[in-house]
Amino acid sequence: MNRIYDQDLPRTEANFAPLTPLSFIERTAEVYPDRLAIVHGELRQTWAQTYSRCRQLASALQRAGIGRGDTVAAMLPNTPPMVEAHFGVPMAGAVLNTLNTRLDAETIAFMLDHGEARAVIVDPEFAPVLARAIALRQRSEPLLLIETQDPLFTGQTQPLGGQAxxxxxxxxDPAFAWQLPGDEWDAIALNYTSGTTGNPKGVVYHHRGAAINAISNxxxxxxxxxxxxxxxxxMFHCNGWCFPWTVAARAGVNVCLRRVEPQAIFEAMRQHRVTHYCGAPIVHGLLVNAPAALKAGVPAGIKAMVAGAAPPASMIEGMEQMGFDLTHVYGLTEVYGPATVCAKHEQWDGLDIGERARLNARQGVRYHLERDVRVLDPQTMQPVPADGQTMGEIMFRGNIAMKGYLKNPKATQEAFAGGWFHSGDLAVQYPDGYIKIKDRSKDIIISGGENISSIEVEDVLYRHPDVLAxxxxxxxxxxxxxxxxxxxELKAGASTTVQDIVAHCKQHLAGFKVPRAVVFGELPxxxxxxxxxxxxxxxxxxxxAIDV
Structure with a gap:
């Protein structure tokens, strides 16, 4: 091999710096110091102020003995301290572990122990469950408790005896001289999967992946x-799909929201002229099905990003009626949130709503800075035919993939077997390269030897006008x-019967795929x-069971 390009061409600070999303806030504070960064209630905070506060947080953590590789947990809603934690904690060299605020004390205790948290930043709303979690911990090391206050929280408080x-x-120190990570492979965040059995797995993100996914957004x-x-x-979900760092890169405005409620969302959209937001299908469904009076005066052209179940035609149509532009993405905790996008084409605009929904329901193609996404046969690790019929498993490789599972080398090895991250999602690939999920491997229904995709049946159910979820x-x-x-789960006021649902399914599905039981009620x-x-x-x- 000719090595002439490796000779006398050293890597130095002059020509190389590790990738990190922390550089985004540094630049934005320099270039746009007076631009608005955070809105929350009456609070208006600029990027210069936010950067200084993040540096203060990093400095205070280091002065408390917390540094490189230490874990700092955060049990916070979408409030300014949560935005600041995404920068201040890694500026101290520590790793941010955002805790799901809906979890029970036992699960929180496991995460604090497993992640070896040295400190917790907690909102007053979640102090009671955190107090119970602390009492359940197995580790004896003391926790530094940092308690936030929020004028928008009107409930009763339960001080934990920590520092305000x-x-x-x-x-x-607001001028704290934070350092770039020694290696862009250094951990920046720890996120726990919402495991359905056993303890959740700790997914470790690195600075490089966080920066690259933020830019891909x-x-x-x-x-x-x-x-x-x-x-x-x-923001506790996959670090808000990396959007705290994305918004900083664009010198944007973080409009904080304690609770996801249609009235509060529409009011914020009107008051602050919101341009972008993300959410699961249930969030978009809440907005589409909200009373017309709540939607009055909402700015046109708001860009919405949806992940999770594919958006049904009714959702796409409802979003279009509100003047929103919906983008469908797909991913998992292990790939920093979204890592594929259903990139739209102009020629789709002229199609009818049913065909647009079919095209937009696909999980799409790789994110810009992801190396590759393919549907592979998990046994042979070869690509399945791109025929829209042959099923395989979605697999990722490249920059937007976790370091691995914390303290779980066996699960990490299995997840990365064959040089790809195995998603566990079964899918097909179309001739245009677009991917469509057919099911989770554990969700395939095998009836009389025939495979039934639960997602295919769900797609049909969502076409019924009375079905909310x-x-x-x-x-x-x-x-x-x-x-x-x-x-x-039916829309409010709907009187649809089980027989109506079955009849609807029979119009669109083969007989063996029609549900043999239908249960109405709110879905967990x-x-x-x-x-x-x-x-x-x-x-x-x-x-x-019913006769079909």
Whole structure:
């Protein structure tokens, strides 16, 4: 091999710097110091102020003995301290562990112990559950408790005896000279998967992946400078899909929101002229189905990003009627949130709503800075035919993939077997390269030897005008082994019957795919809006079967 290009061409600070999203806020504070960075209630905070506060937080953490590789947990809603933690914690060299605020004390205790948290920043709303979690911890090392205050929180408080957030920041240096990570492979964040059995796995992000996914968000959305971003997506979920760092890169505005409620969302959109927001399908469904009076005066052209279940035609049509532009993305905790996008084409605009919905329901193609995404046969690790029919498993490789699972080398090795990250999602690939999920490997229903995609049945259910949410799981069957069981949440005021749902499915599905049981009621969901199928599987066995 000719090595002439490696001779006398050293890597130095002059020609190389590790990638990190921390550089985004540094630049924005220099270039746009007086631009608005954070809005929350009456608070208006510029980028210069935000950068100084993040440096104060980093300095105060270091003065408290917290540094490189230490874990700092945050149990916060979408408030300014949560934005600041995404920069201040890694500026101290520490790793940010954002805790799901909907979890029980036992699970929080496990995460604090497993992640070896040295400190916790907590909102007063979640102090009671954190107090119970601390009492359940197995580790004896003391926790530094930092308690925030929020004038928008009107509930009763339960002080934990920790330091007040503002007082803690005051002990730090606003000109703190934070350092770039020694290696862009250094950990920046720890996120726990919402495991359905056993303890959740700790997913470790690195600085490089966080920076690259944040920039990919900009590219996929053509996100302009000074975008106004509404925090409907929890920042504890995959670090808000890396959008705290994306908004900083664009010198945008973080419009904070404690609760996801249609009235509060529409009011924020009007008051702050919101341009972008993200959310699970349930969030977009809330807005589409909200009373018309709430939507009055909402700015046109708001860009919405949806992940999770594919957006049904009714959602796409409803978003278009509000003047919103919907982008469908797909990903997992292990790939920093979204890592594929259903990139739209101009020629789709002239198609009818049904065809547009079919095209937009696909999970699409790789994010700009992801190396590759393919549907592979998990046995041979070869690509399946791009025929839109042959199923395989979605696999990722490249920069937007986790370091691995914390303290779980076996699970890490399995996840990266063959040089690809195995998503566990079964899909097909079309001739144009676009991917469409058919099911999670564990959600395929095998009925009489035939594979039934629960997602295919759900897509049909969502076409019914009275269906707000739907999920299909396997129901044990003495004759067929398994049959589809549909759980359906109807829109308010709907009077649809089980027979109506079955008749609707018969119009669009082969007979063996039609649900043999239909259960009406509110569906159990995670804090990020995902339907909890593992809870529904527990109920499916007792669901009353019907003749189809």
């Amino acid at each position: 957030y503002e007082a803690f920041l005051a002990g730090g 900009v590219l996929e959305w053509d996100m302009p400078k000074h975008a106004v971003y509404l925090w409907t997506l929890p 739907a999920a299909v799981v396997a129901k044990p069957d003495a004759r067929w082994g398994e049959t589809p069981c549909a759980f359906v 969901k995670t804090s990020t809006g995902k339907i909890q199928k593992f809870e529904l599987r527990k109920l499916a066995g007792s669901a009353q």
